[in-house]
Amino acid sequence: MVISPVHYIVAPLLAAFAIPLLSKVYKDAARVVPGIVLFYNMIISFVLMKEVSEKGFISEVIAGWQAPWGINLVLTPFTAFLATMVSVLGFAIWLYGFRFKRTLKGGVVKYYEILQMMMIAGSIGVIITGDIFNMFVFIEIVGITAYSLTAFYRERNGAEAGFKYLFIGSLASSFLLLAILIIYTQTGTLNMAQIAERMADVPLSMKFISLIFFLVALGIEAEMFPLNGWAPDAYSQAPSPTSATFAAVVSVAGVYALVRVVFTLFDVAGVHNYLIVMGFVTMLVAEIAAISQKDLKRMLAYSSVGQVGLVLIAFGIGSELAVFGAIFLMLNHAVIKSLLFMTGSYFIYNTDDKRLVAMNGIHKKLPYVSALFSIAAFAIVGFPPFSGFWSKFYILTSAADKEMIYLIVGILLVTIIELVYYLRTVGRIYFAKEEVEAAEHKPSKNALVAMTLLTAFIIVIGIYPDLITDYLHNAAMSLLDKANYIQEVLK
């Protein structure tokens, strides 16, 4: 059997349709089967990543129709890397949440696991597809699952967050559809490579209108300011494994879609400056909001939005080094933020209180989890020797190459804000005078394995960034080389 990119989608779909039947025979099927599928996805993503780094490009056609006519899946070093990252983190999150809601009986767990698995599969679909309408379909899949998971706990706040997300997400979908419609009427095709090829002939007004619709729609998915009002609520109300998935998987898919549209589809130069400005505003507003949060998960959510802002800045700078830094930061953000959500939710689980005050002196109850949380907090701010340092370092270097002094000063200032609230939280965990009563909920073994692996990754990459930098440089090159993308797809 030859492994091809379509397996990424087919395996989860088969499992999702089969789980309702399987769980009639085997009670725990809903918990086990997604794990097998996500593990399989992880394996094939490593195989495919190796193949891509040898061949440079994989394009698979669906239903036997060649590239511009049918739908195709494209793996470049860039998309193969993101797909691998999403699959690995998806599996780690499954491992972490394997025993999630073990006390709940009935079909609910089944629904939860199906939705969680399809959210990850949909995000991979967004990343690997080479067709703009197919991307819309996968964004729909991610959206539908994300709305339902946000409202999964049947309570007032969850319902409100879910409804808000549903409302804004549907708006994004309609705008995206409008943008695709305009592009289709002008170019007569939906294949991204062919659209890119024909974009030069599109009238300027059409180009701008569709670009604006794309930016608004995908800006909502990528949590760009001022379109990210849904994010803090959704992150903080969703079940914890889902919050980690939002940060590690869904936001990566959103940023990827935005970047693919801006870098490959359109040839409008000013949009890069727009990304820098909006990225900076996103980052500034989010970090200022984060510092005033009293609730742990909301604080982490705002910090996520801030990181996405920095990723957008780096993509906006647009040089090879900056794009390399941006991809590195996407990786770091995904790993570190999911680790923060995983460890943080154990604090919440133990104290039954989402507020930061409840974390006072909790390291006595949960020494190991507290240590991992602190490592993650230092890593995301960018302390050496953790991996977060390198991505920020490369982004600042690339900004310095372009002599963007104010941008560097701005990023450093915002980093100080970030530093303040993360240190404050770590300080609470270790040095707070008054201590709160915490119930005893020791982390389960599988959760410990998942968290330890992610921490090990942060430290290993922090010390030996050379392990992945070569591959990331390749990925950055492949994103910037638009002519090659068009040529390889339409070959």
Added chain:
Amino acid sequence: MKKLIIFITVAVLTYTLAVTFKDIPFGENRIGDLNNPGTVSAYYLQKAPEDLHVSNTITAVVVNFRGFDTLGEVTVLFLAATGLASILYRKEDEEEDERITLKSSSLVRTGAKILFPLMLVLGLYVFIHGHLTPGGGFQGGAIIATGFLLMLITYKRFNTNHNVMVWLESIAGLAFVGIGLFGLFRYGSFLQNTGWTGNLNDLVSGGLIPLIYIFIGIKVGTELTNVLDILLKIKPRKN
């Protein structure tokens, strides 16, 4: 003030959209030469009758050319039903809710009894003939679900067999993916159609296309029925 801002925003948006869409020549023939296709639409119009032997080009596009999108859309529907069920689940200790229905008049009750089988037959007809006549799996499935809706709101004691529904839904979904995998292993491309496509306008023609549309019809019908069943059982909660 707030209303004014909203009004201005909507006005600007409407104006921009109107100006843009004015320039798009809707309804004009811009397909171009069918034998030397420059747009996907020309290619589809040429290939659907010639290669696939499907007289309803839209079906060819939906099920074959862009079958992967359709698989995605079926999944969206499936996930919407799953999400709805996950939000509206009953806890173990809560008793089964009854449907909220008003007592319907004997006119409606008799009419529903006569219409229900006819609607099922119409739905079946629409998705079995998806490759020949307008309509197809999604439309046929919706018609079937409407038939069930009629019965569900008319008769309080009418119940769908939940087990059968789960089986039908899962098997239809698995069959769709399975047909796709058959293409992948047999011909090397996911969802690829068979070489044998029969004669244009025959009931059995178009290779795997009618088969896929039948499974889509079953899946859409059962899923929409499930959604309606769940929604009709919600009582306003007091808290």
